[in-house]
Amino acid sequence: MAEVPEVDEDYITHSEKARVLSVVERTPAPEEQITLEQTVQLEILTGKFKGQITETINVLSGNSIYELPVSEGDKVMVHIEEYPDSGDYVVYVSDYVRDTYIYWLGGFFLLCVLAIGGMQGLKTIVTLGITMTLVYKVLLPALLAGYSPILITVGIAIVINIVTYLVISGFQRKSYAAIIGASLGVIIAGVLAYTVGSMVRLTGLSGEEAGMLLYIPQGTVFNFKELMFSGILLGALGAVMDVAMSISSAIDEVHRANPLLKSKALFAAGMTVGKDIMGTMSNTLILAYTGSSIPLLLIFMAYDTPLARIINLDLIATEIVRSLAGTIGLVLTIPITAVIAVGMKGK
Structure with missing residues (x-):
């Protein structure tokens, strides 16, 4: 599911999912002060630009905290800057797609609770759902509103x-x-x-x-x-x-x-x-x-x-x-x- 775009003064930003189709790597000269440059071909999987093929440059600086090395077949989150006047857009790799495995883990958790707990396990899942709803639909909005x-x-x-x-x-x-x-x-x-x-x-x-x-x-x-x-x-x-x-x-x-x-x-x-x-x-x-x-x-x-x-x-x-x-x-x-x-x- 695509995220709601954010509107800036000159462009609209989107956060979408994409698949890495190919990666071409270049080792820069020492004076460029980066360790690796990846030319990444992407297929956008969600949102307004779904199905479009685009390229972006992914620069690796040697700082493992911030860089995101990618390989062919990876699914990544991309930050898209869309310029409405010209119809152009620019894409940057912003993060890895992690939700698929998180959903699998969540499903395994539910399966374990149901298999071991039976009817009590089902009640546990119901109460967990109610708790999450109260936190995300009542508590957080109330705090954000200044209560x-x-x-x-x-x-x-x-x-x-x-x-x-x-x-x-x-x-x-x-x-x-x-x-x-x-x-x-x-x-x-x-x-x-x-x-x-x-x-x-x-x-x-x-x-x-x-x-x-x-x-x-x-x-x-x-x-x-x-x-x-x-x-x-x-x-x-x-x-x-x-x-x-x-x-x-x-x-x-x-x-x-x-x-x-x-x-x-x-x-x-x-x-x-x-x-x-x-x-x-x-x-x-x-x-x-x-x-x-x-x-x-x-x-x-x-x-x-x-x-x-x-x-x-x-x-x-x-x-x-x-x-x-x-x-x-x-x-x-x-x-x-x-x-x-x-x-x-x-x-």
Whole structure:
């Protein structure tokens, strides 16, 4: 599917898919300061120019971060500049086509969920679709329109909680206990992150993407600190929901097996399960945030950067607050959900 063209003052830009038909390579002279020049013949596969054959020059400078060497048969994304007055257009190779294999991987994921989960797997896919719809059709447009990031994210998180638990487990007491426990756990994580983040003066502008939001065409004035905390809330949501349902389900199963158990014994059973989950889920959150920062951590290690310098960087402090606040919210979800689940049993 072709992307909607962007209109500039003198030309219209398109982003389309193309297939590489042939490549002729030339090794430049040393004074040209490039390592290789490819004359690439392309067939455009999508959009207004679909089916047309064109040529472009693909220059490789030896910098593997930015260059895109291509071979015959490759599918690539091309940036097209169309000049309406003359009818001419210029094509540049902008990236590789990656979506085909991503769709295959997504299909394999759905197949695994259905094969192993059966009807529960189907419910999982439904809730995943609802979650993605809420994020991309409600949350992001609301943020782009200038609504309060924290308020809209808390609202979306609670809706995701309710819908997920009710679709997967039905209208049962264990679902209600998990909804309340997970919602409180996420809110605790958000309050902690906001409080500590304000105390340590986090800006929310530690990433390049946040800075780019200053120049978007919509002209929205963002509260970057609140945007950062909304990200923390969403990041903690999945793990907190997992823990809340595990505790609530464990207490429900124990109660079904022995309805005569007192509240204290039910609570102890829930806490036993929670303590087992706590270590692995805490690692999940910490490792998820650490994994995204490995290149930066390697740079710090390579240059023997002092710990005091590292921990006081806005970017690092943000990730630390993010991971610790999320983990604390997860840990506190265990007793909160256990108390609520036991209370709903009325023993």
